[in-house]
Amino acid sequence: MEFVVPRFARTVVTLWAIVTVAFVATRLTGDAIDFLMPEGLDQQSRQAMIAYFGLDQPIIEQYWRFWCSLVDREFGLGLMERRPVAVIFAERVWHSLSLLFATLTVTVVIGVPLGVLTALWRKSFLGNALLFVAFLGYAIPNFVLAILLILVFSFILHWLPSSGSTTLAHYVMPTLALSAFFVASLVRFTRNAMLDVLSQDYMRTARAKGLSERVVVFRHGLRNALIPVITVIGLQITTLVSGAVVIETVFAWNGIGDLLVGATLRRDYPVLQFGVLAVAAAVILVNLLIDLAYAVVDPRVRLSRA
Numbered sequence: 435m436e437f438v439v440p441r442f443a444r445t446v447v448t449l450w451a452i453v454t455v456a457f458v459a460t461r462l463t464g465d466a467i468d469f470l471m472p473e474g475l476d477q478q479s480r481q482a483m484i485a486y487f488g489l490d491q492p493i494i495e496q497y498w499r500f501w502c503s504l505v506d507r508e509f510g511l512g513l514m515e516r517r518p519v520a521v522i523f524a525e526r527v528w529h530s531l532s533l534l535f536a537t538l539t540v541t542v543v544i545g546v547p548l549g550v551l552t553a554l555w556r557k558s559f560l561g562n563a564l565l566f567v568a569f570l571g572y573a574i575p576n577f578v579l580a581i582l583l584i585l586v587f588s589f590i591l592h593w594l595p596s597s598g599s600t601t602l603a604h605y606v607m608p609t610l611a612l613s614a615f616f617v618a619s620l621v622r623f624t625r626n627a628m629l630d631v632l633s634q635d636y637m638r639t640a641r642a643k644g645l646s647e648r649v650v651v652f653r654h655g656l657r658n659a660l661i662p663v664i665t666v667i668g669l670q671i672t673t674l675v676s677g678a679v680v681i682e683t684v685f686a687w688n689g690i691g692d693l694l695v696g697a698t699l700r701r702d703y704p705v706l707q708f709g710v711l712a713v714a715a716a717v718i719l720v721n722l723l724i725d726l727a728y729a730v731v732d733p734r735v736r737l738s739r740a
Contacts, residue, residue, distance in 0.1 A: 441725050445718050449711075452718075456710035457497055460703050500707065513702045522705060523690065523712065529599045530682070530689035534674060536609045541616040541670065546663065548617070549624020550656060553632065556625075565625070571618030576677055580611035580684045597686035604685075612681045616670045623666040627659035634658075668724035675713055 491499075503509050509519040548564055555561030587607060588596035598604050631637065632655060640650045679691035686692065690709060697705040 438726070441722055445722050449714055449718055452714040453707070453711050454497075456707055456714075457500060458493075460701070460706050461493065461496075504711070509704065509708045512697075512705045514697075514700055514705075519704050519708045522693070523708065526688060526690050526693055529687060530678060530691060533599075533605065533608055533612070533682070533687065533689060534671075534678060536605055537612045537616070537674060537678075538667075538671065540609055540613040541620055542667065544613075545617045545620030546624050546656075549621045549663075550628055550651065552621060552625045553628035554651070556629070564621070568618040568621040571614040572622070574614065576611050576615055577680050577684055579614055580607065580681055583607045583611055584684075599685075599688045604687075608681050608685045608687060611684075612674070612677055615677070616674065619670065620663070620666055624659070624663050627662040628655060631655045631659045664724060664727050668720055668727075671717075671720045675717060 511517065512519055512522050515522060548568070552561045552564045552568075555564075583594075584596045584607065587594040594606055595601075595604050596607075636658075637650060637655060678689070679694060681687065682689045682691035683695050690712070694706065694709040694713075696702070697709060
């Protein structure tokens with residue numbers, strides 16, 4: 435409890451600060467009525483619409499109503515669609531979560547084994563070749579790779595659909611474009627962590643006991659290298675959320691990222707505020723889980739109460 439409670443308290447305070455900043459920032463970017471209403475709207479009608487949406491109230495009262503809507507789990511109504519924000523997000527959340535899960539699965543399944551292999555084969559041509567490919571994936575921005583994939587596999591070869599999120603074929607290019615950077619990053623960090631571990635005395639002791647190389651590498655080596663690897667995976671998840679916004683926009687993916695981009699351009703305050711809240715909560719929750727994973731993997735972290 436002494437390890438968990440302070441981290442949970444910091445999580446609550448951080449979430450409150452992020453939501454408050456987002457609330458104020460959205461109202462400093464412009465008047466939503468100018469984007470909702472057609473050009474040439476007379477002043478009387480404009481003031482009537484401002485009062486209808488409650489934007490004529492003092493910002494303190496709007497802030498209070500915003501938090502009341504969160505407590506009541508209503509989250510307000512979208513200014514553009516005039517539907518509950520919770521309903522709008524519920525229609526899109528599965529598409530985003532499924533894309534993030536597919537990307538994270540590809541990242542871990544490919545990145546960790548390749549990182550271990552590049553460490554074991556560090557003096558061979560194949561190990562250097564894998565590391566070179568990882569550097570390429572790390573250097574190419576995901577939106578550039580996404581456009582290249584669309585040009586090759588959609589417009590030239592006609593193998594995969596260029597937009598949408600309805601079939602498994604729609605997942606291929608967004609997952610590849612989103613996971614390339616993270617796979618490359620995880621390969622590099624896993625390789626470095628394994629190189630540090632392979633030179634330790636307990637690895638030589640395990641081999642001297644007659645254990646197989648597979649047991650030595652994975653049971654003794656990889657487990658002790660998991661702390662930096664878990665750190666990288668946690669950071670990647672937080673970065674993955676922001677990267678998904680770009681990828682969803684490029685592939686017209688019917689997810690939360692595409693919804694947030696549209697809400698930002700149209701100044702749809704309720705949708706944008708709840709979107710920031712949801713993304714911030716996901717990122718902070720991941721960081722909290724990473725802290726707890728540290729304590730599970732390495733008891734020294736738990737005992738130190740750091």
